[in-house]
Amino acid sequence: MISTEKPSGTSLPFPVSNAGLNRQLAGLAPEGNVVLANATLVIEGRLSPGDIGISGGKFAFIGSAPETPIDWPRIDLADRLCLPGFVDPHTHLDKGHLIGRAGAGDGTLETAIDLVSKDRVDNWSREDVSTRMAFGLACAHHYGTAALRTHIDSQPDQFEISWDVFEHLRDHWRDRLALHGSSLFSIVFARDAAFIDMVARRVARAGGSLGAVTFPLPDLDALLDTMFRAADRYGLSLDFHADETSDAASDTLSRIAAACLRHGMKGKVVAGHCCSLALQDALERDRTLELVAEAGIGLICLPACNLYLQDRRFDGTTPRWRGVTAFKEARARGIDVALGSDNIRDPFHPFGDLDMLETLGLGVRALHLDSPVSAWVDAVTVKPASMLGIDAGKIAVGQRADFTIFEGRDFTEVLARREPDRIVMRDGRAINAALPSYRELDGPFEHR
Numbered sequence: 001m002i003s004t005e006k007p008s009g010t011s012l013p014f015p016v017s018n019a020g021l022n023r024q025l026a027g028l029a030p031e032g033n034v035v036l037a038n039a040t041l042v043i044e045g046r047l048s049p050g051d052i053g054i055s056g057g058k059f060a061f062i063g064s065a066p067e068t069p070i071d072w073p074r075i076d077l078a079d080r081l082c083l084p085g086f087v088d089p090h091t092h093l094d095k096g097h098l099i100g101r102a103g104a105g106d107g108t109l110e111t112a113i114d115l116v117s118k119d120r121v122d123n124w125s126r127e128d129v130s131t132r133m134a135f136g137l138a139c140a141h142h143y144g145t146a147a148l149r150t151h152i153d154s155q156p157d158q159f160e161i162s163w164d165v166f167e168h169l170r171d172h173w174r175d176r177l178a179l180h181g182s183s184l185f186s187i188v189f190a191r192d193a194a195f196i197d198m199v200a201r202r203v204a205r206a207g208g209s210l211g212a213v214t215f216p217l218p219d220l221d222a223l224l225d226t227m228f229r230a231a232d233r234y235g236l237s238l239d240f241h242a243d244e245t246s247d248a249a250s251d252t253l254s255r256i257a258a259a260c261l262r263h264g265m266k267g268k269v270v271a272g273h274c275c276s277l278a279l280q281d282a283l284e285r286d287r288t289l290e291l292v293a294e295a296g297i298g299l300i301c302l303p304a305c306n307l308y309l310q311d312r313r314f315d316g317t318t319p320r321w322r323g324v325t326a327f328k329e330a331r332a333r334g335i336d337v338a339l340g341s342d343n344i345r346d347p348f349h350p351f352g353d354l355d356m357l358e359t360l361g362l363g364v365r366a367l368h369l370d371s372p373v374s375a376w377v378d379a380v381t382v383k384p385a386s387m388l389g390i391d392a393g394k395i396a397v398g399q400r401a402d403f404t405i406f407e408g409r410d411f412t413e414v415l416a417r418r419e420p421d422r423i424v425m426r427d428g429r430a431i432n433a434a435l436p437s438y439r440e441l442d443g444p445f446e447h448r
């Protein structure tokens with residue numbers, strides 16, 4: 001048994017196990033004060049020792065605070081790593097967990113699109129969508145995600161159902177997890193300006209973002225103009241799935257950036273995937289990144305789906321490239337970059353559980369974000385928060401005390417074990433939210 005060596009305050013006994021610490025942290029009074037001493041924090045991209053003061057569910061001080069009232073109870077974290085609540089900027093809750101029903105496909109984007117489209121037409125009732133989305137939210141919450149954007153399939157026969165479900169879940173989860181939404185359909189739907197206007201109006205009512213999948217088309221610029229005009233009309237930000245392909249000729253990211261500048265919507269656009277950017281020649285990539293930087297577009301890399309879908313081969317050979325965008329080049333130009341979970345247990349990606357620690361770990365391996373890892377924590381916290389337009393993803397004075405405590409003291413320890421028993425704090429208290437059981441998805445929603 002180790003006790004705190006700090007002389008001030010009322011020392012609580014140091015709990016050896018995470019379970020013991022969890023019990024203490026779950027039992028804190030909501031309006032009370034506490035010092036979590038000897039934490040390891042990420043400060044300006046580096047691991048740094050420090051204390052965390054919490055008062056009334058908010059961060060009261062970070063680092064050493066000699067002026068801390070002497071009667072605040074202290075709990076020794078023994079150098080445990082503390083990270084801000086994760087912000088996941090790109091998911092598809094409405095497609096989640098339909099793998100058992102829709103089938104796994106052949107690991108290509110094209111087949112995944114076909115399988116999910118068929119499943120959507122056949123099965124996506126209010127109850128079906130709601131059950132699977134709620135399951136995903138419970139997983140994300142369990143792992144420490146504090147805010148999340150889901151794309152929502154918004155084809156003509158689906159968008160009213162799914163956006164109603166979205167609003168219901170967003171309100172239900174409001175105090176635990178901030179849920180954001182973005183529409184999703186092929187950019188060819190923008191050939192019907194009346195449809196885009198109808199979706200944009202619905203999205204605006206739900207406080208969402210207007211999004212579509214872009215790929216090269218002769219009339220792409222005109223289609224983007226329709227999207228940007230609708231977004232401008234309803235005060236919406238935009239979120240594109242761009243260039244999810246190994247075809248270096250796919251240049252829709254630069255077209256999006258040009259449209260963004262043409263419509264005066266700097267800083268209101270994010271783009272996910274952008275795989276082909278990594279395969280373009282250096283001159284073209286530089287030109288695109290320059291436009292993206294000028295337009296203030298945030299880039300979101302989805303390492304799980306990129307690794308799974310890109311460079312899929314059927315000749316018995318092994319994939320030769322990792323499928324991920326030019327992440328480091330983008331950040332070197334001052335472009336905001338973030339990581340997202342993307343698809344979970346569906347034909348686009350049959351695995352995953354909306355755990356942003358896993359996403360960070362995949363990013364570290366696929367993108368070599370280990371220079372050091374702490375320098376890239378903002379890609380799963382404060383950068384995606386800013387892309388969602390929210391003030392979150394920070395351990396900072398005055399913020400809600402939403403953060404996660406890991407038993408590991410650095411990233412070699414934390415990423416090695418993934419820590420299913422990590423302690424998730426909301427408003428300064430441990431939440432102890434169990435993972436939902438897959439059996440909750442049995443019955444009418446999932447064929448086995």
Ligand SMILES: [Zn+2]
Nearest residue numbers: 090092241342
């Ligand atoms: Zn996606």
